[in-house]
Each structure stands twice: as structure tokens, then as C-alpha cells.
Amino acid sequence: MRHKFWETQPVKQFKDNGDISLPEGPIEPPIPLSEVKQEPYNLPNLYEWITCDIDSEETRAEVCNLLTHNYIEDDKNMFRFNYSKEFLRWALRPPGYCKSWHIGVRINFLCVHKKLRSKRLAPVMIKEVTRRVHLENIWQAAYTAGVVLPTPISSCLYWHRSLNPKKLIDVGFCRLGARMTMSRMIKLYKLPDSTCTPGFRQMELHDVPAVTQLLRNYLNQFEVAPDFDENDVKHWLLPTENVVDSYVVESPESHKITDFCSFYSLPSSILGNQKYSILKAAYSFYNVATKTPLLQLMNDVLIVANRKDYDVFNALDVMQNETFIKELKFGPGDGKLYYLYNYWLRDTLKPMELGLVLL
Ligand code: NHW
Ligand code: MG
Incomplete structure (x- = not known):
């Protein structure tokens, strides 16, 4: 299966899996912060980046609402995660977090949801959060997913x-x-x-x-x-x-x-x-x-x-x-x-x- 986005990213590629000639550790070295792209990635017309203020009761409720209706479901679509507002406050504000990493996308007046799937919005969002993390001089991350991407560590x-x-x-x-x-x-x-x-x-x-x-x-x-x-x-x-x-x-x-x-x-x-x-x-x-x-x-x-x-x-x-x-x-x-x-x-x-x- 081709991964048009993930094949361009510094993650272990399926074809390199098990290659013993490659050294363990960072794939790309850090670069000077001045060389990190300074402007946000472009979004399709009518969409705009927002930084979600998780300290604000109102924004927290909005994010919570988005997730409650659009986040992870099981294979048979019988259950969907229902993160509480208090949980999001906890999960999104650990020591060392940056407000600027809580990115959202809005179209004029309407909040992003299920209807915006398969529009290659996810790669832009991942690139944008990566750019903002790089600006804090952080170059590695760990994440989990239910889907197969290049290349699981476990x-x-x-x-x-x-x-x-x-x-x-x-x-x-x-x-x-x-x-x-x-x-x-x-x-x-x-x-x-x-x-x-x-x-x-x-x-x-x-x-x-x-x-x-x-x-x-x-x-x-x-x-x-x-x-x-x-x-x-x-x-x-x-x-x-x-x-x-x-x-x-x-x-x-x-x-x-x-x-x-x-x-x-x-x-x-x-x-x-x-x-x-x-x-x-x-x-x-x-x-x-x-x-x-x-x-x-x-x-x-x-x-x-x-x-x-x-x-x-x-x-x-x-x-x-x-x-x-x-x-x-x-x-x-x-x-x-x-x-x-x-x-x-x-x-x-x-x-x-x-x-x-x-x-
Ligand atoms: S995993 C939970 C993810 N969320 C859900 O499953 C909720 C329901 N689904 C959705 O909202 C826990 C959409 O389906 C999403 C994809 C938004 C998932 N991780 O916009 P397009 C996390 O939150 C790739 C990574 O058209 P879409 C962890 C896909 O393979 N990539 O799809 C998040 C394809 O790329 P490819 C995923 O369905 C970690 C491309 O996106 C993915 O409308 C993020 C298609 O984009 C997933 N779960 O939206 C990575 N699902 O290369 C952080 C699909 O194959 C990396 N894709 O063509 C680190 C960043 C920080 C670095 C700092 C140095
Ligand atoms: Mg999309």
C-alpha cells in the first residue's frame, strides 16, 4: 500500500524494516530554529488555523463536542470514545506543553467534522503540529493509532x-x-x-x-x-x-x-x-x-x-x-x-x- 504522505516523513519506512546497516537513533538531525519554516502551512480555501485555548471553558466544550461526535469508533461502529472536558484539560496541559500545539481547523462558521474526511487534511495538520513542535526545539515524538502506517515499533x-x-x-x-x-x-x-x-x-x-x-x-x-x-x-x-x-x-x-x-x-x-x-x-x-x-x-x-x-x-x-x-x-x-x-x-x-x- 502506498502512503503518499508518510513516505515523505522521517519515520521508519516499510522497505527499510530490519535493515541492519542503518544506525539506531534520530533519522534527521535537528536544524537551527531559524531554518524551521516560519509561516504556517497553507490550508485549502475557506479553512483557517486556530489555536485552541484549552483553558477556556468554551473552547474545551467545543473540542469535546467535536471528539464526541467524530473521534475513534470500534471496527463495527458500535462505540465511540467520549473524552470528558476534565480529561481533555488533563491530557492537553501536561508539564512542558505549548498552547500553540493545540491546533484546530475551522471553516468559516462551521467546525471541522466527519464530513471533512479523505480531503488530505490530516497530513497538513500533522505537518503543522510538527512545525510548531520543531520551533520549540523538539525533534522526536511517540504516537499510537489503530491503523497501519509506516512503520509500527510495536x-x-x-x-x-x-x-x-x-x-x-x-x-x-x-x-x-x-x-x-x-x-x-x-x-x-x-x-x-x-x-x-x-x-x-x-x-x-x-x-x-x-x-x-x-x-x-x-x-x-x-x-x-x-x-x-x-x-x-x-x-x-x-x-x-x-x-x-x-x-x-x-x-x-x-x-x-x-x-x-x-x-x-x-x-x-x-x-x-x-x-x-x-x-x-x-x-x-x-x-x-x-x-x-x-x-x-x-x-x-x-x-x-x-x-x-x-x-x-x-x-x-x-x-x-x-x-x-x-x-x-x-x-x-x-x-x-x-x-x-x-x-x-x-x-x-x-x-x-x-x-x-x-x-
Ligand atoms: S490515533 C486516532 C486518530 N483519530 C481518529 O481515528 C479519529 C477518527 N478519524 C479521523 O478523524 C491517536 C480521520 O480519519 C483522521 C484522518 C484525522 C485520523 N495517524 O486527511 P486524510 C492520535 O490522535 C494518514 C496518522 O485524507 P482522513 C495520534 C493516512 O495514512 N496518520 O484522511 C495522531 C494518509 O497518509 P498516507 C493517519 O481520514 C498521531 C493520510 O493520513 C492516521 O480525512 C499523528 C490521509 O489523510 C492516524 N491516525 O483523516 C501523527 N489516519 O501517507 C503525529 C490516517 O497513507 C506525528 N492517516 O497517504 C508526530 C507529530 C509531532 C512530531 C514532532 C517532532
Ligand atoms: Mg481530510
């Missing part, structure tokens, strides 16, 4: 743990298998009311240094992972109601933080169901177990998510997630592909070699 799979099997079946998220009844299904996925690990509690502000240490030590072992400092941990992991939730295990004896787990909250709209309109989904984020077995820690997170009324708990097969996925009754779902922009990695990575979760 292909991962989503796994789903039913918490509310009745609703999941009602909305068509899963089906009753052969020789399975609703009541057996409900029993199969039933979880206890309270967590079992002593010292398991929600993360608090004063845990930030300890959690940062735990995470840094843990993420070190992966081929691709974020390099979190305390500021990042505070932003990405400190609990925010209905956005992100984190738990620690504080040793009852030493009061040391020995384990950590987290999930983010990303509901989906249920398309065309009479009874339900929203699927409440939790997504496994970063988990570090040094003392508590990971399986037990994750079982406790499932208990918490279930208590908070999530319908399903999702996890990618990244990091050490494979070690609990089967045992904790997750079932397989869609794939998610990971990519790097302007960085050559010789070999494709196994999901377990990835230490990065993107929203």
Missing part, C-alpha cells in the same frame, strides 16, 4: 475485564459464549467489596516523591518509556475525579510506599442503544509492584474500579500486564500500534518491552 492488543457483564452483553460489547448463562457469567466476574492488600490506599500529594522514585526505577527496564519527574507524576498520576485514579501500598510497618497502580477514565458513547448511552471504562495506566504480587495488586484495582461503577477495565499487553491478563479473566480486543516520529529503531519491540501508555 503492535499491542487491548484486553477487557468485564465488571458489569449484564450491561456489556446488553449493549453488544460482548456475547454470552456457548454453554454460558447470564447468572454463571455474573458469578464468574463477581468481585469482593473490599481490597485485600494491607496498606492499599488512594495516592495523595505527599506520595509524589516516593511514587516518582518507584516509577523511574521500574520504567528504566523498558526500551521505550517516559522519563517522568515529580512534576509529571503530579500531573499525570495524582487522582483527579473521573479522569485519573491512583493507589499506593504503604507498608503498615515501615510506612514505605512499596507498590503503585493507576487507571484513567475514558467512557465511550454507545451508538444506537435504547437503554444505555454511555459505557464507563477504566484503562490501566502505570503499575509498579515491588512487594505485593502484581496479580494481587491488579485484583485490588479491579475491586476499586468495580466499586466506582465502571462497566469494564481495559489493559494493553504492555509492560508486565501479560502476567495478570489471563488469570484475572481479561478477554482480547482490538489492536493498538505504536510509532516513533524521526527515530530509527532497528527491531520491532514486543509489547512487554514497551513502558509507555498513550491516552
